[in-house]
Amino acid sequence: MCWLCDLKTPSTTSTAPSEHRWNARRGFLLAAGTTAAGTALAQVDVGSASSMRNLVPAETLENSARQQYAQVIADARSKNVLAPEGHPQLQRLHEIAKRLIPFTTQWNPRAKEWKWQVNLIGSKQLNAWCMPGGKIAFYTGILDQLQLTDDEAAMIMGHEMAHALREHARERMAKSKVTGMGLSIASQLLGLGQLGDVAANMGTQLLTLKYSRDDETEADLVGLEIAVRAGYKPEASVALWKKMQAASGSNNNASFLSTHPSGANRIQELEANLPKVKHLYEQATQR
Numbered sequence: 384m385c386w387l388c389d390l391k392t393p394s395t396t397s398t399a400p401s402e403h404r405w406n407a408r409r410g411f412l413l414a415a416g417t418t419a420a421g422t423a424l425a426q427v428d429v430g431s432a433s434s435m436r437n438l439v440p441a442e443t444l445e446n447s448a449r450q451q452y453a454q455v456i457a458d459a460r461s462k463n464v465l466a467p468e469g470h471p472q473l474q475r476l477h478e479i480a481k482r483l484i485p486f487t488t489q490w491n492p493r494a495k496e497w498k499w500q501v502n503l504i505g506s507k508q509l510n511a512w513c514m515p516g517g518k519i520a521f522y523t524g525i526l527d528q529l530q531l532t533d534d535e536a537a538m539i540m541g542h543e544m545a546h547a548l549r550e551h552a553r554e555r556m557a558k559s560k561v562t563g564m565g566l567s568i569a570s571q572l573l574g575l576g577q578l579g580d581v582a583a584n585m586g587t588q589l590l591t592l593k594y595s596r597d598d599e600t601e602a603d604l605v606g607l608e609i610a611v612r613a614g615y616k617p618e619a620s621v622a623l624w625k626k627m628q629a630a631s632g633s634n635n636n637a638s639f640l641s642t643h644p645s646g647a648n649r650i651q652e653l654e655a656n657l658p659k660v661k662h663l664y665e666q667a668t669q670r
């Protein structure tokens with residue numbers, strides 16, 4: 384898991400009365416990637432997605448995520464902590480999403496059908512996430528406390544989108560189910576239909592799901608490439624994680640630090656991949 388993807392349960396998304404409050408307004412849908420970026424070859428090397436994920440039907444999980452997302456947003460709205468449509472920070476996030484979305488479909492053809500959605504929730508948490516099917520939330524804490532530039536915010540959004548595109552939640556659910564039952568028993572007892580029910584019932588777990596370190600690396604690199612293709616500076620990925628590292632240094636929550644992969648490794652991995660995507664940035668900025 385990572386600092387960004389340390390998803391909180393719905394109860395912890397509530398905020399103190401002193402925190403941001405907005406009039407309840409509907410978040411809006413962003414059009415799916417109708418201007419698909421074609422079949423550009425991936426520059427970062429993350430291999431193919433785990434076949435294990437096929438044990439959980441994507442459609443079922445996406446439906447489940449849609450319901451869970453609607454609930455989180457309704458909850459935020461009822462607490463007056465959902466950013467209204469005209470909020471400058473939300474507009475900024477929507478602009479970033481519009482630029483990134485066309486470059487998502489090469490990582491997952493299903494994304495053509497996704498109804499991407501981006502909402503901003505008033506909370507001091509340093510958090511952002513994207514549920515299966517393209518349902519994104521940012522918390523004001525991560526934008527405000529880290530003073531994110533557009534390039535850095537784009538790196539976070541790319542990272543979160545990458546988790547959804549690479550179907551890490553689907554993979555985690557399939558693996559936890561199969562591991563829990565033992566592979567041989569599971570293969571005998573579990574049909575796709577049953578796992579489909581599992582996926583439907585696991586919607587609430589989307590908010591507490593922990594990703595593996597490999598998932599995080601993959602999301603870093605895929606997110607980097609998506610953001611750079613959209614014209615955001617590659618170096619912002621490194622700058623972002625340096626800010627994260629600095630923020631963690633001033634955080635006294637020991638378990639927070641002990642459960643997260645080393646920021647230094649993460650930064651090294653990103654730095655090693657910058658040369659692979661540099662030309663994409665030059666292409667994007669020349670368009």
Ligand SMILES: [Zn+2]
Pocket residue numbers: 384385387388542546594599602
């Ligand atoms: Zn992550």
